Amino acid sequence: MRLRDRTALITGAASGIGRAIAVSLARRGCHLALADVNEAGLAETASLVRSGSLLVTEHRLDVSDRDAIAKFPAEIAAAHPRVDLLVNNAGVAVGGTFEQVSEADFDWLLSINFFGVVRMTRSFLPVLKRSDDARIVNLSSVFGLVAPPGQAAYVASKFAVRGFSESLRHELEGTTVGVTVVHPGGVATSIAKNARVPGGHDADEVERRRAAFDKHLRLPAALAGETIVLGVEARKPRVLVGKDAIALSVVERVAPVSYWKLLGRAMRD
Template sequence: MGRVSGKVALVTGAASGIGRGAALALAAEGAKLVVTDVDEAGLKETAALIGKAGGTASAHKHDVTSEARWAEIVAAVKAEFGGLHILVNNAGIAIGASIFEMSYEEWTRQQSINVDGVFFGVKHAIPLIAASGGGSVINISSVAGLQGAPGLAGYCATKGAVRLFTKAVALECAQGQMNVRVNSVHPGIIETAIWQKMTPGGTDAIASSVLPIAEGANAIDPNAIAATTPLGYAGVPADIAAGIVYLASDESRYMTGSELVIDGGMTAR
């Protein structure tokens, strides 16, 4: 307990999944939370869970593709809490489709949320983190940012971009002596709603012959994919949240520009 006590953390995409898990874990370790998402109902539930556990959380509807909204969110954090120490750029989507069938709209939508959203977050939040005495930025990438996957070329492109963008920002912050560390997290197969939102075209392109999908359903069973990994099962949001707390805390003070891979051994082969 108390690994991030006295710190203020901003987590995007916090209405569910990894974002909610990260927010709950950071709050449990003493941070005051600002949680954001476009899903207001889920966001309110996350904030309520933090409050019920004795934590502090402020919820804001937030489209991460809007630079103007990012400026408003960061200003609201400063006004409400006086500063910021931790940013978790988690908001993201995955659109599964063959690259030969993917529309330009689908391509740019992933880029806008997964890449532009991280850029805006870094651009607007890091100056406040530096002015608050320093801290940590955690950008959520994926194993898809480390290796290719058929049917997920667009997603891989965005997550690979997050990986290298993280390294460049880490170097710039270090060069500027801003006392801000910047790292990326690369989850493997995690049980979240992203699988239930996969499109039929994506499930076909990812090779449905090895992924049991209910007839007429859009969903992929994450455990069916994870069964082929070394540990043989899917992770849960708490597994990723544990890594996020580590990177947010002073325990990782000598880490910047690094990749924290939490994938059940998926990329070890």
């Protein structure tokens, strides 16, 4: 896929993988519509990618807001004549087992991680179909391949993104719109630090768990963003980001039921 002079809409663009994708796309001459709830972070991303030859716009958007998403194509159309690439990257995390996570927190996570993806796709698919070469890029996770304990809400959302993306890809075969689902491994972002934690937990224990999780987040976000954009250019249906994601995908295929007996020990080490 040739990205120069295309236009990409990226959610969750204020930091982390979303920002890294924006930087990689800008380097290829792709115009950008950057969306996030974090306006200060959006401004920082825009300052990194803006140049005289690129049209870069910033848009405050809460992807859990159904009405805001329904109105968003009109806002983007007022700023950009076309959209060729939709990157559904916005995501959040909630720590805790299924019994520990409240129904409200579970619903909040799904409203962003899954229904945000579905609603953005529904709103922008007609726009993308007007392009001669378009793509939807949905961010799942390595936890859309394997399902560790203590991540029931997050895992549910990321497996849902994976299934939705694969079915949509089959439905859109023969059209000008392709679909890529991305499974990042341990990327060095602030998602663990910003995760919601169920009430009533000891603060020291919460920090210990966050530190234990953080040690697996090693891959620089810039490398993750470049890997994803390379996958888009190659029209890959699935992009595994990081050696850990590649290894986990193999383990899951070899032992689809019993993989956690092996992985659980490795993650504790």
